[in-house]
Amino acid sequence: MSRRKVIVTIAPTGGMAHKSQNPHLPTQPAEIAEDVVRCWNAGASVVALHARRPDDGATCNPAIYRDMNQRIRAAGCDIVLNNSTGGGVHGDMVRPLAGERWEIAWEERIQGMDAGAEMCTLDATTLNLSFEGREILMDTPLSKGRALAAGMKARGIKPEWEVFSPTHILQDVTTLIGEGHDDAPHFINLVMNVHRNFQNAMPYSPRFLQQMVDTLPANSIFCVSGIGPSQLEANVAALLLGGHARVGLEDNLYFRQGELATNVQLTERIVRIIRELDMEPATPAEARQIMGLPRPGAARPEFAPHNR
Numbered sequence: 197m198s199r200r201k202v203i204v205t206i207a208p209t210g211g212m213a214h215k216s217q218n219p220h221l222p223t224q225p226a227e228i229a230e231d232v233v234r235c236w237n238a239g240a241s242v243v244a245l246h247a248r249r250p251d252d253g254a255t256c257n258p259a260i261y262r263d264m265n266q267r268i269r270a271a272g273c274d275i276v277l278n279n280s281t282g283g284g285v286h287g288d289m290v291r292p293l294a295g296e297r298w299e300i301a302w303e304e305r306i307q308g309m310d311a312g313a314e315m316c317t318l319d320a321t322t323l324n325l326s327f328e329g330r331e332i333l334m335d336t337p338l339s340k341g342r343a344l345a346a347g348m349k350a351r352g353i354k355p356e357w358e359v360f361s362p363t364h365i366l367q368d369v370t371t372l373i374g375e376g377h378d379d380a381p382h383f384i385n386l387v388m389n390v391h392r393n394f395q396n397a398m399p400y401s402p403r404f405l406q407q408m409v410d411t412l413p414a415n416s417i418f419c420v421s422g423i424g425p426s427q428l429e430a431n432v433a434a435l436l437l438g439g440h441a442r443v444g445l446e447d448n449l450y451f452r453q454g455e456l457a458t459n460v461q462l463t464e465r466i467v468r469i470i471r472e473l474d475m476e477p478a479t480p481a482e483a484r485q486i487m488g489l490p491r492p493g494a495a496r497p498e499f500a501p502h503n504r
Contacts, residue, residue, distance in 0.1 A: 201478040202470050203440040203486060205385075205419055206240040208232060208459045210446030211254035211284015212327065218449040220458045223248040225260060229267035232275060234460045235444075239467035241483035242276040243268070244317065244356070246284060246446065247308075253287020256280065256304050261311030274480045276489065278315035278356055281308035281344060282334075285327045298332040300325075302340060309347050314489055317385070318344050318355035320368035324395040341368050345377035352494025354487060357384045358421075360397040365411045373413050380415035383487050385442065386434075389426040400426035402433050409437055417486065421447050431466055435473055441466045 208222055208231050215221050222228040232243050247260040261279045268275065283289035283305055290298045309316055320341030325332040336344075348355050355378055357369045365384070373382055386408045389400035398404050400422055412418060419440040422430025427448040431441045443462040451457035451465075467477050478486060 199474060199476040201482050201486065202435065202475050203242055203419065203478050203483045204240045204463065204466060204470070205242040205244055205278075205440070205442040205444075206232065206235040206459055206463055207244040207421070207442060207444035207446035208235070209246045209248065210444075211246045211280065211282065211286075211289060213445065213449060215252060218445060218456045220456060221445050221449070222459070223252045224250070225263040225267055228264055229271065231459050232268050233271045233273050235463040236273050236275045236480075238460055238463040239470075239477040240275060240463050241478045241480045242278055242315070244278045244280065244442070244444070244446065245313075246280045249287055251287075254284025255288040256283045256306075256308040257288065258307050258310040261308065261313065265311055265313060276315060276480055276483055276487075277313040278317065279308045279311055279313035280317045281305045282317055282319045282358065283308065285325060285330075285332055290330075290332060293333065296331075298330050300332060300334045302335070306344065306347065309344075309351055309353060313353060314491075314494065315354045315356050315383075315487075316348055317358050318348065319358045320344065320372060321358070321360060321364050323360065323397070326393050326395075336368075338368060338371065341372055342375070342377065345372050349377055349491070352491040354378070354383065354489055354491050357382065358387060359384060359408075360387050360390065360394055362398075362408055362411045363396075365408065365413070370413050379488060379491070381486070381488055382413060382416040384412060384416050384418045385421055386418055387421040387423065388430055389423040400430050405430065405433050406437070409439070423447050425450070425453070427462075428465070432469060435470065435475065441470065
């Protein structure tokens, strides 16, 4: 009997944390690419990339994404490239609103689709975020979620649906999938334990995770972003429920309490656990097959074959 293949996503940077919080956080294209290649060699098959400006501020500048993507491919790395359209909570991504509030800029978010990635995150969600004394609105009514989904489909990009509560699945994601904006299988990232900063997000618990999984549309596959100290437990629970794994400094800066992590450490640990559970990390080619890549109309990504 063959072992179940598990997609391991590495999320190396994100659009929130700073190097002052963990000096191992890669923020510039060269160091991000180098870190991604190390994680790929350790067993990661998908990378969830966020771009940063030279001053480390968050951005969705397609030139910076393209630089990262090309550096990763130039290293002979065939990892699945997933560029964010969520961006972050500082840098280019935020602009002031009236009443001392802020907004994640829509015109910046949509640029994330224009760097040639195979996948892009799709946050079809409206959230109020609290970071560094700011209240920040992520305004994604259904019309904007539809624009993101249609834009990705037109470019041959597969969306990674990013959700924070069962309502996001039952309303926005299910509606847009029902309108034909994504071909099965649907890849859905369940973001949990960010409720202290994201209004209406779900804390992590095995019971809440089961509830989220139970609401997934038909023909879906999922991974879990367990934020902070929930990362390891949430990933193990996801594996036991038939899901896939996601690790990285975007979601969790620590290896264990009081010990800062590296992306490679987090990748190596989840790969060890996958194998202890008698499963096997998927290669990038296997991950593409599981997720239905490449999408129709997509340009075939350039990479050298890799026998890991």
